Amino acid sequence: MLRFLTAGESHGKALTAVVEGLPAGLAVSEDDINAQMLRRQQGYGRSVRMKLEADRVEIVSGLMGGQTIGGPVALRIENRDARVSEPPLTRPRPGHADLVGSMKFGFEDARRALERASARETAARVAAGTLCRKLLHEFGIEVSSHVVEIGGVAIRTRPEQWDDIPAAAEASELRCVDPAAEEEMRAAIDDARKRGDTLGGVFEVVALGVPPGLGSYVHWDRKLDGRLAQAVMSIHAVKGVEVGPG
Template structure:
C-alpha cells in the first residue's frame, strides 16, 4: 500500500530544518518555486514577531527530484535558519568550553515543564527548541509538495481566518463563497474588510500589555472524490486522521468538521445532509443539499468540499511574563521570555492547510496507489467510472 509519509528534524535556533518525504510517485513536476509561495505565506500575517524579519525561508530540494520531476525515491528538503548565526555557541552540536546559561524559568502553556520532566533535562532549552513552532516551516514545505501532487487531480486547499481575539468574521455559512484573493491580501487573512480592521485592533490592544491573542481558522478542500478514507478501522477514518494532524500543530487546541460543536444543539432533521437525485447533480456525482458534515460521513469523503475549523490558543510566550516557578528550586519566578509573536492565527491557517494537504495526499495514494503519477491518474480515472448509480433507469 502506497503512503505519503514525512519526517522533520531541526531546532528553532539550530542550523536549519530537514524534511524527508516518502511515497511521492515518480513523474510529478516539482521545483523549489512550487514550495516558495506557501513558505512566504506562513511568514506573513499581522502580529508576527521579530523572527520573521530575520528569516526568509527557502526550501532547497536536495534529493528525489531530477530535471524538474520526482524520481519516486525519498525527497529531501533543507530550510536554513538565518538566525543560527546568532546562536552558534548556545546551539553548537559539539561540546563547548564556555558555560552556557541554562533556561530554568518555566512557561505556563508551553512544553517546558512536561518536556523537561519526561526527558530528565535540567535546561528547558533542550525542550523549547524543538517544541517551537519554527518546526512548522518544515511542515509547510512538505505540505506544498502534497498540494502540488493533489493539484494534478484538480484538488485545491484554502484557508481563511474566522476569528482573532474575540472578533469574528461575518462569514459563518459552510457554503458561503469566499473571496480568496481578498483573503491573501488581508493582513489577517480575513476577506471581510471591517472584520480585518477589528482583528488588527484586537492585536494592537494586546501588544502594549505584553499579551497575546488566539483565534479560529477554517480550511476548505475542493475537488475531492467520494471514497477517501474508510469506516472499517479507527485509524483509517479520514476525519480522525485530519483531527490528529491539526491538533499536532503548535497552539491548536480544538478541531471540528462541518458544523462541529453546533450539531449538539440541533435535531437530526437540521443536521444531516440530504442526498439529491441524479437530475440535480450538476455534473458532480452524489450531490447533497447541504454540507453540514463538512464533506465526510463515516470517516469517508462524500464528494462535497471538506471543511475543517480549528481553534488556536494565544501563544504562551508573553512579553509581560506570567507568574511561574523555577525548575531548579520550585520557587516562584516570572516565566521565561524569548522573542515571540503577538498573534499567529493568520500563519496558523497556512500550516493547517499544509497538514490537511498531507493527510489528503496520503489518503489519495492509499486509495489509488501508483508508482508513477500516470499510474495513479489511470487508477483515479478508472475509479470515477464506477461511482455512478448502480443501476441506471432507462430514459
C-alpha cells in the same frame, strides 16, 4: 502512503524535512516551495523572527530534471538566527513543552526541549506540504484557509460561494474575508501587543474537489475525520478541531 518527518531545532543550523510516498514524475521546483514559504511569513501581527529568516528551501534529494523520481524527497531550510550557545533556561514558560520535556528526559536546561518543540518547526511542514499541494492539484483538489475569529472578534459575513474564499483570503493581511471584522481584529492585535499578551483564534480550512469515499468507516484508524483531526491537532498551539458545519 504519504509520510513526512522533520528534524532540526529552532536556533540550530537548519531545519530538514523528508517526504516519502510521492509518485515519480511530479513537477516540483524550489521556486514553488519558496513561494509558499514567503506566504508563511506574511500576516499582520507576526513575530520579529519572521523578519530575520529568509526561509529559502534547498531540495537535497528525490528530484531529477525538475521531477520526482519516486524516492524520498529531502528538503533543507537554513536558519539565519542560528545560535552556537545560549544561557540555560531554568524557569519553564507556561503553556509550552519546557516543563514536561525537561521532566520526561531529565533536562536541567529547558532549552533542550523547547528548541525542538518550537513553532519554528512549521517552516519544515510548509515545505513538505507544498509537495503535497502540488500532488493534490494534479487531481483537481485545492485547499485554502481563512481566519474566522481572533481574540473574540468574529467574521459576520463571508463570500456566498466557497470558490470565492481563497481570493478573498489572499487579499487580506489577516486572511479575513470580512473587511469590517478585519479592522477590529487589527485593533485587538495591537492592544494585545501593547499589553505583552497573545490572542487565540479560529481558522477554517476548505478543501474543494475532494472525491467521495476517502477514508473508511470500517475501522477507527482509517476514518478520514479522525486522521484529519490528528494531523491538525499536531500543529503547535492548535487546541481543538471541528469538522463540517458543526
